[in-house]
Amino acid sequence: MSKYDDASWHYGGDFPTDIPEKNGATHTGMFLNWCINNDLISDELKEDAEEEIEKLERREITGAEFVIDALDGKFSEQDLNDLGNRFAKDYYKDDTDFANRYSSFADDYVNLFDTKAEENDYEYETFYHIEDTYENYDLMKQVIDFRFEEWKEYKNLN
Numbered sequence: 001m002s003k004y005d006d007a008s009w010h011y012g013g014d015f016p017t018d019i020p021e022k023n024g025a026t027h028t029g030m031f032l033n034w035c036i037n038n039d040l041i042s043d044e045l046k047e048d049a050e051e052e053i054e055k056l057e058r059r060e061i062t063g064a065e066f067v068i069d070a071l072d073g074k075f076s077e078q079d080l081n082d083l084g085n086r087f088a089k090d091y092y093k094d095d096t097d098f099a100n101r102y103s104s105f106a107d108d109y110v111n112l113f114d115t116k117a118e119e120n121d122y123e124y125e126t127f128y129h130i131e132d133t134y135e136n137y138d139l140m141k142q143v144i145d146f147r148f149e150e151w152k153e154y155k156n157l158n
Contacts, residue, residue, distance in 0.1 A: 007073030026132040029063025034144045040084030064132045108143045
């Protein structure tokens with residue numbers, strides 16, 4: 001079983017000291033929140049984190065909070081079902097054929113929020129300063145929805 005991401009990979013080293021460590025899971029949380037809302041998670045995760053998933057679906061917690069609290073900051077293959085893993089391996093991971101042809105999640109994430117910041121005469125100090133909000137999730141959700149449709153065409157799943 002391999003990990004897609006781990007918040008601890010992010011908040012070590014040169015992680016900004018002026019923000020909470022949970023910001024190291026903001027991007028992962030947005031992706032996993034999308035997977036939960038699109039029923040791409042494993043039965044095991046549904047069972048193990050039933051209460052947290054319900055809170056997430058009611059928007060009582062964010063995806064980053066879910067990743068930190070329910071998954072100890074780690075996002076791995078065991079959290080997704082077969083279709084979810086196939087999508088994540090092509091889109092969440094960098095430098096895949098799909099990501100090179102279309103885009104990766106990280107590139108979409110950075111591009112979306114850099115554009116949003118520019119439109120508001122603002123610049124994020126780092127990737128980790130992007131706010132963990134449902135307003136931002138709703139923006140990212142639209143991008144992931146679009147990429148998922150592209151990916152299904154790419155894989156001839158339509």
